[in-house]
Amino acid sequence: MNGRGLAWLGTALVASGIALLAIGSVISPATGDPTGTGWTGAGMMGGAGMMGGAWSGPASAPGPGQAGFVAGTQAAPRVVRIVATPQLRFSPDVVTIQAGETITFEVTTMGPTVHEFMVGPAADVAADTAGTPEIEDIGMMQTGSLTYTFTGPGPFAYACHVTGHYEAGMMGTIVVQ
Numbered sequence: 001m002n003g004r005g006l007a008w009l010g011t012a013l014v015a016s017g018i019a020l021l022a023i024g025s026v027i028s029p030a031t032g033d034p035t036g037t038g039w040t041g042a043g044m045m046g047g048a049g050m051m052g053g054a055w056s057g058p059a060s061a062p063g064p065g066q067a068g069f070v071a072g073t074q075a076a077p078r079v080v081r082i083v084a085t086p087q088l089r090f091s092p093d094v095v096t097i098q099a100g101e102t103i104t105f106e107v108t109t110m111g112p113t114v115h116e117f118m119v120g121p122a123a124d125v126a127a128d129t130a131g132t133p134e135i136e137d138i139g140m141m142q143t144g145s146l147t148y149t150f151t152g153p154g155p156f157a158y159a160c161h162v163t164g165h166y167e168a169g170m171m172g173t174i175v176v177q
């Protein structure tokens with residue numbers, strides 16, 4: 001999080017305000033699906049008109065234990081989609097992987113609150129350690145992408161380190177199968 005991000009956040013909050021917060025609150029109940037494939041809100045979001053374009057892509061690829069699962073590799077990463085909500089949560093907040101997998105996270109911010117997405121060893125993610133892979137400043141309806149290879153048993157985690165968000169609980173867990 002930097003000064004520019006804070007300024008942008010303020011502008012976005014003032015400009016976008018209540019209506020988008022309301023939309024976010026409708027969408028965000030999402031699923032909490034630990035496999036990251038539950039997109040029950042997709043139809044509703046598509047129906048919201050201007051937001052439809054952001055949701056036209058496929059859902060997350062099947063995870064371990066699901067039909068059609070193919071482990072992600074560096075040559076062909078598995079895509080996991082995550083929504084960052086105005087309620088300072090990630091949906092899903094648990095992602096299951098197979099040891100050694102390479103995952104491409106596609107993280108979309110719903111609503112006017114700007115978010116970040118950091119992923120890696122849980123201790124580094126918790127401490128916001130410099131150099132830990134991160135997507136910065138994901139603005140409203142923007143999607144950021146980050147590819148990460150999970151080497152070793154973990155523990156791994158992800159988090160948003162916009163000021164106050166991690167402290168509010170904006171974090172997720174990587175379960176290694």
Ligand SMILES: [Cu+2]
Pocket residue numbers: 084088114115116160161162165170
């Ligand atoms: Cu955040």
